[in-house]
Amino acid sequence: MIKVSGLTKDYGARRAINNLKFDAQQGEIVGFLGPNGAGKTTTMRILTGYMPPTDGEAIVAGYDVVEESLEVRKRVGYLPETVPLYTDMTAFDYLKFMGELRHIPNVDDRVEEVLDMVGLIDRADGYIGNLSKGMRQRIGLAQALLHRPEVLILDEPTIGLDPGQVVEVRELIREIGKERTVLLSTHLLNEAQNICDRVLIINKGKIVAEDTTENLQARLIGAERAVLRVRGESDDDLVKTIRAIKGVQAVETKDDGMVEFEFASGKDVRPEVAKQVIKSGYDLLELRPIGMSLEEIFLELTGSDSKNK
Amino acid sequence: MRTIWTIAKREYDNYFNSPLAYVVAFSIVLPVGIYFSLIMYVSAQQSMMGGPPPDSTPINWLFVFLMIFLSPALTMRLLSDEARMGTLELLLTAPVRDFELVAGKFLGAFLFVLTIALFTLIFPIIINNFVTPGIDWKVIIASYIGLVLVCGALLALGTGISAIFTNQFAAFFVTFGLFFFLWFMVNLPANYLQQGGDVYNYLSLSQHFSSMNRGTIALGDIVYYISLIALGLFAGTTAIEIRRWR
Ligand SMILES: Nc1ncnc2c1ncn2[C@@H]1O[C@H](COP(=O)(O)OP(=O)(O)OP(=O)(O)O)[C@@H](O)[C@H]1O
Ligand SMILES: [Mg+2]
Numbered sequence: 001m002i003k004v005s006g007l008t009k010d011y012g013a014r015r016a017i018n019n020l021k022f023d024a025q026q027g028e029i030v031g032f033l034g035p036n037g038a039g040k041t042t043t044m045r046i047l048t049g050y051m052p053p054t055d056g057e058a059i060v061a062g063y064d065v066v067e068e069s070l071e072v073r074k075r076v077g078y079l080p081e082t083v084p085l086y087t088d089m090t091a092f093d094y095l096k097f098m099g100e101l102r103h104i105p106n107v108d109d110r111v112e113e114v115l116d117m118v119g120l121i122d123r124a125d126g127y128i129g130n131l132s133k134g135m136r137q138r139i140g141l142a143q144a145l146l147h148r149p150e151v152l153i154l155d156e157p158t159i160g161l162d163p164g165q166v167v168e169v170r171e172l173i174r175e176i177g178k179e180r181t182v183l184l185s186t187h188l189l190n191e192a193q194n195i196c197d198r199v200l201i202i203n204k205g206k207i208v209a210e211d212t213t214e215n216l217q218a219r220l221i222g223a224e225r226a227v228l229r230v231r232g233e234s235d236d237d238l239v240k241t242i243r244a245i246k247g248v249q250a251v252e253t254k255d256d257g258m259v260e261f262e263f264a265s266g267k268d269v270r271p272e273v274a275k276q277v278i279k280s281g282y283d284l285l286e287l288r289p290i291g292m293s294l295e296e297i298f299l300e301l302t303g304s305d306s307k308n309k
Numbered sequence: 310m311r312t313i314w315t316i317a318k319r320e321y322d323n324y325f326n327s328p329l330a331y332v333v334a335f336s337i338v339l340p341v342g343i344y345f346s347l348i349m350y351v352s353a354q355q356s357m358m359g360g361p362p363p364d365s366t367p368i369n370w371l372f373v374f375l376m377i378f379l380s381p382a383l384t385m386r387l388l389s390d391e392a393r394m395g396t397l398e399l400l401l402t403a404p405v406r407d408f409e410l411v412a413g414k415f416l417g418a419f420l421f422v423l424t425i426a427l428f429t430l431i432f433p434i435i436i437n438n439f440v441t442p443g444i445d446w447k448v449i450i451a452s453y454i455g456l457v458l459v460c461g462a463l464l465a466l467g468t469g470i471s472a473i474f475t476n477q478f479a480a481f482f483v484t485f486g487l488f489f490f491l492w493f494m495v496n497l498p499a500n501y502l503q504q505g506g507d508v509y510n511y512l513s514l515s516q517h518f519s520s521m522n523r524g525t526i527a528l529g530d531i532v533y534y535i536s537l538i539a540l541g542l543f544a545g546t547t548a549i550e551i552r553r554w555r
Contacts, residue, residue: 011555045398048402049401049402050398050401050402050553051553051554051555052553052554070404070406073402073403073404073405074404076402078402080395080398080399080402082395082398084394084395084396084397084398084399085396086394086396088323088326097315097319098399098403100315101312101315101316101400101403101404101405102403102404103311103312143399
């Protein structure tokens with residue numbers, strides 16, 4: 001369980017996070033979504049007892065992160081963003097060391113168990129320095145799982161993994177999330193949709209949206225968009241033709257020759273657009289919907305205009 | 310305590326994988342061994358002519374003198390490297406008190422130096438077997454207690470300084486500078502002052518060690534070294550705490 005209110009952190013004069021308020025229940029996987037510098041890592045470092053907040057309160061696994069930091073740290077598993085590891089140790093020795101720091105009983109057995117969970121049991125006696133980036137990521141995850149923590153905090157857990165591993169690690173997180181509380185950060189909207197029950201979107205240190213993934217999508221996609229391509233140049237006539245169709249809200253020619261148009265969600269105009277384009281004598285090569293990228297969701301939510309950058 | 314031991318054990322094992330630690334160990338054992346051979350030679354001749362019993366305490370003097378120059382290399386990366394590699398984030402988010410971390414690091418280095426010191430114990434034992442009536446063990450024991458204490462003080466201060474820096478070389482030079490000052494320089498004003506020179510003598514690492522090395526264990530000397538150990542560990546703990554708040 002995580003409960004945060006009024007959480008603020010200043011690095012010198014720079015405010016990294018500002019008055020955050022959110023919670024996460026047991027058995028819930030919460031995604032922390034935001035662009036670079038949004039304050040995700042900062043928040044996680046406070047929740048794991050690495051550093052105290054400038055202001056505000058955070059309760060993790062029933063204990064205050066400042067007042068009872070040690071109790072919190074006993075109950076939290078943490079995968080830091082940089083995945084720090086002792087590269088001159090073997091995977092087994094490293095995990096055993098971390099396990100001993102946590103006073104885990106039968107530590108050798110448990111280390112083998114978690115190495116198995118992350119699929120690296122055959123690399124147990126190899127030096128961490130000789131492992132690939134994705135493997136190190138998984139060693140970091142194994143370290144976070146070692147003591148069966150009540151709360152799991154994972155800073156970009158799937159970054160650097162190959163597609164097969166991404167699927168496996170997500171499966172693992174989903175499994176763990178059934179009984180425990182998981183907070184994970186990511187830049188990937190589809191990852192959040194894939195594993196999280198709920199998403200917090202954070203930008204410039206503030207939470208700009210908080211909802212279940214389904215609700216968030218429905219709310220954001222007030223308008224749907226699609227692009228089409230015809231053989232040859234997309235001329236003004238084509239744009240005019242599309243614009244004239246009832247239900248089409250905005251039409252724009254892209255640099256690559258694609259024509260993008262918007263329509264109210266639930267009122268799909270694509271069949272009509274296709275019909276009209278062909279009727280006007282164009283050869284329709286492609287017509288497909290485009291999803292909203294994370295960046296666009298931020299634009300939507302923050303009202304900032306980064307297109308001018 | 311268990312946590313301190315876990316950290317100390319890892320650090321101790323680490324030294325045996327570190328070329329630098331071997332260099333340091335040999336740079337102590339080798340000169341000490343050569344010095345020992347010289348003493349053996351001289352005292353063998355002296356005792357043949359009915360001279361005074363051999364004195365092995367200069368061996369420990371050399372040991373400690375070398376530690377002034379070499380121990381900063383043993384402590385420089387203890388905590389600075391954790392900060393540089395980011396592994397400090399692991400330790401500070403594990404249920405480890407800041408003091409336990411610093412004390413564990415110190416203990417690891419201390420045990421490594423004790424291992425070297427234990428090794429040099431063979432020298433007085435050999436001397437003892439070669440000469441009659443043997444050596445004065447009371448002096449040797451006092452000398453070794455002094456050696457252990459002074460090494461403890463040096464390593465604790467070095468560990469503390471290592472916690473302040475992210476760059477191990479910065480930690481090395483500051484540590485070495487401090488030791489140089491405490492060994493050679495801090496008692497200099499005592500030579501010129503009519504009064505109050507005792508304070509400067511009291512601060513000097515070498516003054517305290519030289520009296521212990523002669524076989525007298527005074528409470529003041531022990532208090533001095535224990536205070537330095539406490540100071541080093543306190544400075545290290547505070548530096549880690551400040552790191553968190555930054
Ligand atoms: N140790 C630090 N000292 C000073 N400023 C920092 C420090 N760590 C982070 N910041 C600043 O705090 C803000 C939030 O950073 P944070 O690392 O929390 O972002 P993030 O959401 O994790 O970004 P990313 O997606 O790139 O990992 C940034 O403006 C960053 O420059
Ligand atoms: Mg981050």
